[in-house]
Amino acid sequence: MASKSKKIKNFNQLKTPKGSQDVLPILAYRQEEQRSRLLRLFASRGYNQIITPTLEKLESIIEAYGEERQNELFKLVDNSGQVLVLRPDVTIPIARVVASRYADNDTPLKIGYFTNIFRWDYHSISHKEVYQAGVELIGSDGIMADIEVLSVLGDSIAELGINPKSPYKLTLVVNDTNITDKILKGYSEDARYAFCHNDYAYLRENYPELNDLAKLIGSPDKIISKLSSTLGKSSVQYISNIFEIISKNYPYVDFVFDVTMRPDGNYYSGIVFDLMIDNTVVAQGGRYDKLLQAYGAVRPAIGFAIYIDRFNRAVSHNPPHKEDDANTIMTIYYTPDSLGIAHTEMRNSWKKGYTVNTVSLEKLEDIDRHAEYDGLFMLCSGDKVILIRENINIEDELL
Amino acid sequence: MKQVTIALSKGYLLKDSLELLKKCGVDVGVIDLNSRQLIFEDSQYKFLLVRPSDVPVYVDEGVADIGISGLDIIKESAFDIPIIADLGFGYCEMVMAVPASSKITSIAELKPFSRVATKFVNIAEQYLNENCVQVEIVKLYGSIEIAPLVGLADAIIDLTATGQTLIENNLKIIETISPVTAHLIANSNSLRVKHVQLNPLIAKLESLNLSQKKLSKK
Secondary structure, eight states: OOOOOOOOTTHHHHSOOTTOOOOOHHHHHHHHHHHHHHHHHHHHTTOEEOOOOSEEEHHHHHHHHOGGGGGGSOEEEOTTSOEEEEOSOSHHHHHHHHHHHSTTOOSOEEEEEEEEEEOOOSSOOSOSEEEEEEEEEESOOSHHHHHHHHHHHHHHHHHTTOOTTSSOOEEEEEEEHHHHHHHHTTOOHHHHHHHHTTOHHHHHHHOHHHHHHTTOEEOHHHHHHHHHHHHOHHHHHHHHHHHHHHHHHOTTEEEEEETTOOOSSTTOOSEEEEEEETTEEEEEEEEOTTHHHHTTOOOOEEEEEEEHHHHHHHTTTSOSSGGGSGGGEEEEEEOGGGHHHHHHHHHHHHHTTOEEEEEEOSSGGGGGGTOOOOSEEEEEETTEEEEEEESOOHHHHHO | OOOEEEEEEOSTTHHHHHHHHHHTTOOOTTOOTTSOOSEEEOSSEEEEEEOGGGHHHHHHHTSSSEEEEEHHHHHHHOOOOOEEEEOOOSOEEEEEEEETTOOOOSGGGOOTTOEEEESOHHHHHHHHHHTTOOOEEEEOSSOTTHHHHTTSOSEEEEEESSSHHHHHTTEEEEEEEEEEOEEEEEOHHHHHHTHHHHHHHHHHHHHTOOOGGGSOOO
């Protein structure tokens, strides 16, 4: 399409609020495709979708989200004066659902979702409304539960089109927060913060004994052997079992053991992981046995969330799906007498994977007012396709 | 072998930054300071020459793996970036100063209606909060020293290396807020993805014992 920048008088008024964006056709199509692929995959592994409300009560979210993160929440007041928030996360609403609607259910629950979340982030230039897809496995613990969730994550990334031939570097960073907590036992908040944020300059000055431990980020074998000499073999047994099993399942992924990874939010307790494409974290997850306790339900839980927007950005230079290619836009021009064949061709083109664009013409000659689209063209007249060309000046062809 | 991207501050920190990188075994030969180019790279390293205050942005966003910038700029940026090491050079101090003729001798004596001019709004606000002093902050982009002289502010918070500019503008230091030196920062994701390249570099840096606290103050 011709892209001359026009002056729009009330542009400021028309812009979307900071941190939000309109999802335009090509991206919207891709996102919808990702949504259906992921939800289908989750369901095939027993994780059926649930949909929680966009609005939640502040009091029920803050319990688990943490008072100190209040200012990340978008708040509004309903007409009775109750303070509501736009859901900042999906795991917390799901925990609420489990504690309220499945209180008597002791069998493991598997839940999947794909939805938007809202978070205000002062420093980041990233978006405030983002899409997340993920699963939660509730009521099941032990190594097989952890491995299962990690394997669903691996399958999800494959479902999104990433495979061993993709030009991306995939890294799975894993930690066991029990190890981190053991190292940091008895230390002040400042020390914990510096340790988990890799502030080596501060540690070196104030807690030199933690500084060396805070550098234990690297290949699992090395870190495990270093940690087992300082903390004892039993401390690292669990994570070493995890690495052993998953390294067989993810042949094209780099594994990193990062002992400083202790996500914000105090409900994580056990395995935590980040999946990275190049150096963007596109998915995060972990065991959060303590979260359900906040709602009075004592049940173990583990899950992950894929950040759909970050994923799409991370792969935008080399998209795994072909609909991004401008050449796969098929513009179909048709006249009133060719409605039948045009509809058939639209459906066929769409099935072949083209992004379909249609232009109705009152009469064939009107095409010169419309012939400015990129990609493939098809011109229908009467009961047949009279022209199909790529990047050609249709006017010349007609005259 | 993964390439490591290093954001360097243009200006007075650059020469020392390059010297230090050399000492750590980083080949900086590809950088030509006489050219106007802003990106230099070989197979191992990519160097970005950027405005000092932009270094934290490049590193936070992950387009640079590590960066060198003054601690003042890092703190002012308010990004949650790992601060890896104090590099010792570029020593100066963040101070509060008032006109030499003023009777004020400490931050506590600032009148409630006072104004403080500064380039470092976040640092100023934090320092004022720590001292439980509530005054107005005026953001300026340079020549902070003249603000109290023309009546725009009653005090300033600014960096000083020798104190000479302050003296020449008839100002006196009433508070030393913190020492400031060049620091190495890193992107937290790069620490994981490029641990093979970054771990040895960090170890080497630490072995050089550069912290300004170990140097005698000028």
